[in-house]
Amino acid sequence: MIHIECLLGLSAIMMFAGIYGFLTRRSTLAILLSIELMLNAADINFAVFNRMLFPEGHEGYFFALFTIAIAAAESAIAIAIMINIYRQLTHLGVDKLTKLKF
Amino acid sequence: MESFEIMFIVLTAMIALGSIATVLTKSIVRAVTYLLLVLLGTAGLYFLMGYTFLGSVQTMVYAGGVIVLFVFAVLLTSAKEDKLSENTLLKNIGAAVIALVGLGIFMTILCLHGFDVAALTSPDETIMPMTTIGKNMLSTNHEGYLLPFEAVSVLLLACIVGGLVIARKR
């Protein structure tokens, strides 16, 4: 017996762990990890709503599927950018990346 | 207690603890490892819900692809300076308060809402057979996802080219 509240609560924990990480991490790479956590929490919610509330539909399922694809693309690009930044500046501190700011 | 429920409890513990450990650990390599645990646990949840295809995509793309990318990135950049202790205490506490208050509000909503749905008792693979997925993915009727599918494939292509252009050595 798995209740919907348990599944949604689990994804909420994952979501807010991601938010905490986003707000406190210094390295952009670690911030990206937190973003992955948040995306994953959203994925779980799509799947759970589809499975528990509308078992005949497919929307949540496909949304989760596409989100995974987009998350993969996004992290690939982000990591490419970061490697490039690191090559130029030799650090990834989010508070020190001010070269493009002014 | 059935094995189904035991499995769920194990996965829940793995995901919850893994998420928290991901954002709290001081070593970036460990954080990546904990994230791998969380992603695998999520795949396990999909299996429990009977979404076997989604679970295997999660395993292959996330656990197999993205995490490997992260590990490479960590090794290439050797980002040593990800220290939580470098933050001011105020900032840490502030972020924790925001996260906990948000979680509290969420949980309140969940409890107060009172979902009127049956609980899951066992994995049911028939609910989303492979033929339905395949047909929906490649059809253009009202349940079809051919256009987003194509869009995502173009996006991935652009992503490959972009990644190469950005990261290549000049």
Next chain:
Amino acid sequence: MSYTLFILLLPLFSFLLIGIVDMDIPKCGKVWSHKAAGLIGTCSLGIVTVLSYMTAWQYFFQTERLADGSLPTLVPFNTTWLPLGNLHFDLGILLDPISVMMLVVISTVSLMVHIYSFGYMHGERGFQRYYAFLSLFSMSMIGLVLATNIFQMYLFWELVGVSSYLLIGFYYTTAPAIAASKKAFIVTRFADMFFLVGILIFGYYTQSFNFSFAGSEVQMADGAAAFIPCDPQTALVKNAAYAVLPISLVLMFIGGAGKSAMFPLHIWLPDAMEGPTPVSALIHAATMVVAGVFQIARMFPIWIEYAPQTLSVVVWVGAFTAFYAAAVACAQSDIKRVLAFSTISQIAFMMVALGVCLPGEGEHLNHASLGYMASMFHLFTHAMFKACLFLGAGCIIHAVHSNEMSAMGGLRKYMPVTRWTFLISCLAIAGIPFFSGFSSKDEIISACFQYNSICGWWMTAVAAMTAFYMFRLYYGIFWGTENKELHAEHTPHEAPWTMTLPLIVLSVITVGVGAVTTLAGFGILPETWNFGSFVTASGAVYGVHFDTQVALTSTCIALVSIGLATWIFKGETQPIADKMYAAAPHLHRWAYKRFYLDEVYQFVTHKIIFARISTPIAWFDRHVIDGFFNFLAWGTHKLSALIKGFQSGSVQQYAIWFFLGVLAVLGIMVFVL
């Protein structure tokens, strides 16, 4: 007669050519570059002169007269420049007796000055610039007299002012020239402001910028009703005209008074003598300064029909100015200043002559015509002999390198041509028969006597003063005490032929016109040879006959004045003059200082307007207006300094605010709603 367009355009082209193209051809040397600029200017002016004479010939002798014997008004060219609803600003060419007469005057004097300047300005820096400005001036002045409507006239009026400013300030490296050019510009601009207001009132209430309403109904704008007590349609139109037109005409007269140096706006003209002497001859004696007279003559049909009583303003301003300027001229020592004040006085004569025109009745219907004709005639003759006097003064200054009479004296031995032409012009301005000034001045005095006897005697007295100060000048330069030291050091010599030729031409005109018109006036030559058959108020022929009483009186008075001047100033020493100075030192000093009018202006502008009015306004502007805007800027600066911390550029800080916002919205949705 479409070739008249070239009269206007040729000087413009030569101005652009001389003004823009650098004539300094390296191989040919500096002298040639001077000559090139001068030759282009002079040639174009020569063509303009020929065209003007052709126009005059065709207009006066070959155009068919109208049924009443008057000359027609021709418009060979006219184009709508700016249409503004009912009103429209036109540009065009208008030929009528006065504009054709002015064409002849302007082109003749201008050509003489162009030729004269070859000698006078030889080797000056800015020779090319000088000729460019001369062309600009000729174009503007021709445009002014050929204007088809009052707005076009105003346009060229301002252009004339600009060229005058540029030429007075020709020696822009010397402080007096700068001050004089600024003074001239500001004073005339101040007067022109009234002119513009007058034009706008005129245009607004009459819906027209034309010089006369002949052939068209005077149409009044809606606002004109405020001026009118009664309402029938025809009466409305007439009354509005009677109420508004005098105001606008007087405002225009103020503009004209500024340009024509009428008291109290005359102060710029004596200072304008800082410019090169040929410029003084052309602009500040012969042509530009009579623009005010010309303007009144132009608007004359409207003056005489709608504001005949207001003309007395013109009379008294003119009469006072004539006397004042003559009095000052008697005491000046700078020869150009004497000539400048004499110019003011003579222009005042023309003004008075226009002013004494009253619409007569019955037998005296021709009163209007006499004053008008006399004024225009005097304008013509004065332009010729005053240009001659100024150019002669230029020769003298060229010879002795000074403007002061003390440096001169006894020059008759050295400069015969200058001396004889100067004498002829002096006789003309003094009003001796058989010289041109006699005929015109005598008509003016006759017209004044017909207006009233006070005015007549007043002007006769001024004429006597004129003869006196002109011969004081003549004897001071060519006779009197010779400054032997200076002349031994630098022997004066006669000017080159380029300078003496214009003098001879102008004095021949003076004598020729004078002889013909005097004989015609006494009935020896046919009446049609006189000026009255060409230029009159109505355009119809006006038979001029000298009033024997007036002619005899004024001739006698002029002879007496000349005799007096001869007695006082001719000798090697002047004991009588010295005694007179000793007897009334204050009077002489006051007259020499021009009755301290410049000082009064200085006091009014600096001590009263600047100190009492402008300074508080400036304070208000600096502190209150500027302070308000400074406060706005300061407030914005402070406020932005306060909130600029929000825009830190730090992603995580933004994220904190974002999540706080999300939580707040969520909280409100869950717990409040």
